[in-house]
Amino acid sequence: MTLRNLKLENFRNIKKRIFEFDSLVNVIIGPNASGKTNILESIFLLSTGKSFKAKIEEEMINYDASLARVEGKLEFEGNREIGSGGNLDKPNVSSFRQANSLEVVLTRGEIDIGGDKFEKAPRKKLLVNDISKRLVDFAGNLKTVLFGPWDMDLVTQSPALRRKFLDNVLSQVDREYRRSILSYEKGLKQRNRLLLRIREEGLSRSQLLFWDRLLIKNGDYISRKREEFVDFANKLEIGSNFNDFKLEYDKSAISEARLEQYAQEEIAAATTLVGPHRDDIIFKAKNSNQKERDLSRFGSRGEQRMAVLWLKLSEFCFIEMISGDKPLFLLDDIFSELDHEHRKIIFDLLGRKGNYANFSLGQSIITTADDHYIGGFASFLMIKL
Ligand SMILES: Nc1ncnc2c1ncn2[C@@H]1O[C@H](COP(=O)(O)OP(=O)(O)OP(=O)(O)O)[C@@H](O)[C@H]1O
Ligand SMILES: [Mg+2]
Missing domain, CATH: 3.40.50.300 (P-loop containing nucleotide triphosphate hydrolases)
Incomplete structure (x- = not known):
């Protein structure tokens, strides 16, 4: 194309x-x-x-x-x-x-x-x-795969940026992902609003049930696809300069049991505490002894930038693999x-x-x-x- x-x-x-x-x-x-x-x-x-x-x-x-x-x-x-x-x-x-x-x-x-x-x-x-x-x-x-100076800090900046990155990659190749994200974000807002009313007005918790189901259904799909991207990047071989990088998916799983577990805290905070809106990906590099270190804390500036370039190339290959088109x-x-x-x-x-x-x-x-x-x-x- x-x-x-x-x-x-x-x-x-x-x-x-x-x-x-x-x-x-x-x-x-x-x-x-x-x-x-x-x-x-x-x-x-x-x-x-x-x-x-x-x-x-x-x-x-x-x-x-x-x-x-x-x-x-x-x-x-x-x-x-x-x-x-x-x-x-x-x-x-x-x-x-x-x-x-x-x-x-x-x-x-x-x-x-x-x-x-x-x-x-x-x-x-x-x-x-x-x-x-x-x-x-x-x-x-x-x-498209976009790479600009603002991406240079992707390794060290806030998780929200890394989630945005994942959403952008997956949205480009997966219509169902685009739909799931829109639906999840809408549902999350509604659920948080209800949590506030439960706390402030003593509304019954049963009101949450509909939104719980919606978030679990869409959240499941979102984390499954994010996992697929991370696995793909970890297996990809681009060239010796990039072989030592790894991503770790720090998943915030959402399920009935997890929502139950956090029920009281969620009402107190009036916000949803588990789910893909709390996900992160952690950049790692393998040392010569095969031990892994977290690049946000133990990476040089140059290594962090190489890791970002590696991520962008992984994005490129992932989009090509799924769609058959070079972005x-x-x-x-x-x-x-x-x-x-x-x-x-x-x-x-x-x-x-x-x-x-x-x-x-x-x-x-x-x-x-x-x-x-x-x-x-x-x-x-x-x-x-
Ligand atoms: N809505 C707008 N209407 C008119 N001009 C705008 C508007 N939004 C931004 N600009 C102007 O567009 C100009 C060019 O911006 P742009 O960031 O694309 O430049 P650039 O070539 O990338 O520069 P640099 O080399 O500094 O990165 C800026 O001077 C900015 O003020
Ligand atoms: Mg510019």
């Missing part, structure tokens, strides 16, 4: 522009504040239906506009079997071409229809081939964050060189403000801002 082109209209600082992409390496180069991260944000929006940085979606609309539009054209090459891993170099002879268009339209709740008149409009519209879709059906059509690899300005050795690993991965000759990324879009890094790429399409 290739993102052939991207059309932006009033998306943040970009008034109107069309970008054409190569099916392998694309480098977007431009000075600070020229809109590089914004472009990747718009691609991520096409992929997930959400922003990775906006608190309020309206932020993405250009200051002077009432409507923003992001449009992408996808191209599929080769009739690859699902789960076969796929290979862009050797498209199947009976290959088909099927262009798909994805579109996101954002408004501030109304649009200017001229003559100082305004008309009510949905704040966000998601379209596949010009047909309006719900978020669960829009997300995942374009699969689009988005790298935002990470070269300045990395030392020489780590930069070389990225260049080798992108150029399928050295240790990583067997590891093949598909299409990637890389941004940088500094043109002295681009010497590291073997061949690429340059896009100037």
Whole structure:
């Protein structure tokens, strides 16, 4: 799958522009504040239906506009079997071409229809081939792996970020996971509200039963899938630089028995104390004596960053394994964050060189403000801002 082109209209600082992409390496180069991260944000929006940085979606609309539009054209090459891993170099002879268009339209709740008149409009519209879709059906059509400077602290930052990471990976390849997460989060809010009323108003605990069942059912699915990803990452072999990393799934299981066990504490705290919203994943590395250490506490900065890169590559391979499609690899300005050795690993991965000759990324879009890094790429399409 290739993102052939991207059309932006009033998306943040970009008034109107069309970008054409190569099916392998694309480098977007431009000075600070020229809109590089914004472009990747718009691609991520096409992929997930959400922003990775906006608190309020309206932020993405250009200051002077009432409507923003992001449009992408996808191209599929080769009739690859699902789960076969796929290979862009050797498209199947009976290959088909099927262009798909994805579109996101954002408004501030109304649009200017001229003559100082305004008309009510949905704040966000998601379209596949010009047909309006719900978020669960829009997300995942374009699969992406995003890696930016903000990911560098994934090992050490709060568990919420690591759960968000897991949700993003699994949501891209699993519609049932997308549905389960939405349902679980809604249910959790309702259950917490009830717990508060039980504490404050003496409401009967039997009221919880419906929400208990809903959380157990969806929670079960969520933790099973999270476990699958962790197992996959632990078995994956990418190259000697990454062999010593491991993830440990710190699961907060949810069941009738566990909810019963925490019943009194939950009422006192007016919050649900067990379930996947309390999950975490712990990064570990094997020492030469095969003992494992927790990288958040006993890892060097460089090791922690390598572990994050390993996690992103695991995400890439997982999405490819499940969907048969290589996700689009988005790298935002990470070269300045990395030392020489780590930069070389990225260049080798992108150029399928050295240790990583067997590891093949598909299409990637890389941004940088500094043109002295681009010497590291073997061949690429340059896009100037
Ligand atoms: N809604 C908006 N309307 C207009 N401009 C916006 C909007 N939101 C953000 N911007 C501007 O977009 C500019 C570019 O942002 P962006 O983060 O994409 O730059 P960048 O090229 O990634 O820069 P850097 O190299 O520093 O990371 C910023 O100056 C920001 O003020
Ligand atoms: Mg940026």
